[in-house]
Amino acid sequence: MQLGRVAGTLVSSRKEPLVEGLTFLVVRQINADNTDANSYVVAVDGVGAGVGEVVMYASGSSARQTERTKDRPCDAVIMAIVDTWELDGETVFVK
Amino acid sequence: MQLGRVAGTLVSSRKEPLVEGLTFLVVRQINADNTDANSYVVAVDGVGAGVGEVVMYASGSSARQTERTKDRPCDAVIMAIVDTWELDGETVFVK
Amino acid sequence: MQLGRVAGTLVSSRKEPLVEGLTFLVVRQINADNTDANSYVVAVDGVGAGVGEVVMYASGSSARQTERTKDRPCDAVIMAIVDTWELDGETVFVK
Amino acid sequence: MQLGRVAGTLVSSRKEPLVEGLTFLVVRQINADNTDANSYVVAVDGVGAGVGEVVMYASGSSARQTERTKDRPCDAVIMAIVDTWELDGETVFVK
Amino acid sequence: MQLGRVAGTLVSSRKEPLVEGLTFLVVRQINADNTDANSYVVAVDGVGAGVGEVVMYASGSSARQTERTKDRPCDAVIMAIVDTWELDGETVFVK
Numbered sequence: 399m400q401l402g403r404v405a406g407t408l409v410s411s412r413k414e415p416l417v418e419g420l421t422f423l424v425v426r427q428i429n430a431d432n433t434d435a436n437s438y439v440v441a442v443d444g445v446g447a448g449v450g451e452v453v454m455y456a457s458g459s460s461a462r463q464t465e466r467t468k469d470r471p472c473d474a475v476i477m478a479i480v481d482t483w484e485l486d487g488e489t490v491f492v493k
Numbered sequence: 494m495q496l497g498r499v500a501g502t503l504v505s506s507r508k509e510p511l512v513e514g515l516t517f518l519v520v521r522q523i524n525a526d527n528t529d530a531n532s533y534v535v536a537v538d539g540v541g542a543g544v545g546e547v548v549m550y551a552s553g554s555s556a557r558q559t560e561r562t563k564d565r566p567c568d569a570v571i572m573a574i575v576d577t578w579e580l581d582g583e584t585v586f587v588k
Numbered sequence: 589m590q591l592g593r594v595a596g597t598l599v600s601s602r603k604e605p606l607v608e609g610l611t612f613l614v615v616r617q618i619n620a621d622n623t624d625a626n627s628y629v630v631a632v633d634g635v636g637a638g639v640g641e642v643v644m645y646a647s648g649s650s651a652r653q654t655e656r657t658k659d660r661p662c663d664a665v666i667m668a669i670v671d672t673w674e675l676d677g678e679t680v681f682v683k
Numbered sequence: 684m685q686l687g688r689v690a691g692t693l694v695s696s697r698k699e700p701l702v703e704g705l706t707f708l709v710v711r712q713i714n715a716d717n718t719d720a721n722s723y724v725v726a727v728d729g730v731g732a733g734v735g736e737v738v739m740y741a742s743g744s745s746a747r748q749t750e751r752t753k754d755r756p757c758d759a760v761i762m763a764i765v766d767t768w769e770l771d772g773e774t775v776f777v778k
Numbered sequence: 779m780q781l782g783r784v785a786g787t788l789v790s791s792r793k794e795p796l797v798e799g800l801t802f803l804v805v806r807q808i809n810a811d812n813t814d815a816n817s818y819v820v821a822v823d824g825v826g827a828g829v830g831e832v833v834m835y836a837s838g839s840s841a842r843q844t845e846r847t848k849d850r851p852c853d854a855v856i857m858a859i860v861d862t863w864e865l866d867g868e869t870v871f872v873k
């Protein structure tokens with residue numbers, strides 16, 4: 399999984415019927431030291447994440463292993479809101 | 494998913510029978526700030542996207558989760574035409 | 589899918605039995621503007637492509653969605669020979 | 684598979700129910716010469732790895748081929764703790 | 779598939795039971811011109827490859843399409859030992 403910060407929302411009215419009702423969030427990828435990674439992904443929200451929150455997302459076929467995304471053309475899903483993580487014994491991030 | 498702008502069409506007369514009838518579009522990837530990302534993908538059109546439109550596409554096995562692409566050798570599908578998205582509270586793109 | 593130019597053939601006599609009989613081609617990836625991308629892939633030929641031809645290939649599990657490659661350890665397949673494509677209204681390539 | 688060093692732990696209280704009970708570890712990717720690769724992944728622990736240990740992890744759908752991760756939205760799993768490896772005849776790493 | 783040269787062996791005593799008995803090889807990726815690509819992968823040996831041999835490996839779910847790796851957490855498998863390949867009409871490599 400990768401870490402990211404929810405940067406915004408995305409709206410689409412003309413889309414594949416199978417993704418109707420899903421919430422799309424623009425997620426900026428962050429590094430393990432909590433700096434921006436200068437890349438992003440649009441992910442389906444699976445946990446009710448809000449803008450600004452730090453999340454963990456799964457990619458590829460693993461993004462379809464949730465009730466909301468099963469059998470849908472979705473290759474990235476936010477599957478956790480992150481509370482905290484440590485790196486080399488130091489707390490890098492606390493929610 | 495990634496964001497892209499449809500840059501053109503691609504024609505192939507000699508191809509795997511399973512992709513007969515699919516529309517192939519050349520999609521230039523764009524960044525979350527709506528600048529060009531200097532990379533591209535050829536994606537199957539799943540939503541009737543036209544040249545110049547900003548779209549969202551899914552890659553990998555997720556690209557086969559539409560009626561048109563199911564069980565076909567296709568690793569990228571346009572599954573939404575984008576209306577708008579926000580980044581850090583600002584609207585970056587409006588159709 | 590990605591675009592590439594068939595650069596050569598590859599021969600292997602000692603290999604996984606499941607890939608016996610497949611033709612392996614070295615494909616140089618090309619950009620959407622038809623310049624070389626300085627990367628390559630070895631792909632199974634699914635359409636009778638010859639050296640020098642511009643092709644489209646699918647990667648990952650999608651590379652196994654052809655009759656020849658089904659259930660085989662193959663992660664890239666040439667699924668179309670390209671006739672032409674356009675970019676921003678201009679024809680970039682004609683076979 | 685890729686090699687990495689377990690750099691820390693990650694905690695999430697609000698997450699997809701299917702990943703409840705899994706241990707998430709921040710893994711810094713390392714090169715074959717045992718230097719840091721300046722990239723990381725958050726992987727599910729499948730073998731009881733501790734911080735500082737050198738591990739091998741599998742990505743993508745292969746990350747779901749363990750008892751703990753089967754059918755879960757997980758795209759990286761630590762599937763081995765590394766004892767030693769050689770490179771060009773020299774031992775690069777010993778646990 | 780990608781090309782690589784087997785650079786060494788890797789030993790792990792504590793690992794996921796499903797990968798017991800598999801041989802792990804450190805493979806240095808090589809370019810189509812037979813130069814080193816400065817990246818590597820740890821792949822399961824499917825063909826009895828030895829250190830120094832030039833091989834072809836498959837990644838992702840395709841790496842599980844061999845008898846040895848089926849349903850196992852393995853994302854890279856060596857599926858051929860390369861005899862020779864050509865690039866733009868010239869033989870680049872002969873075993």
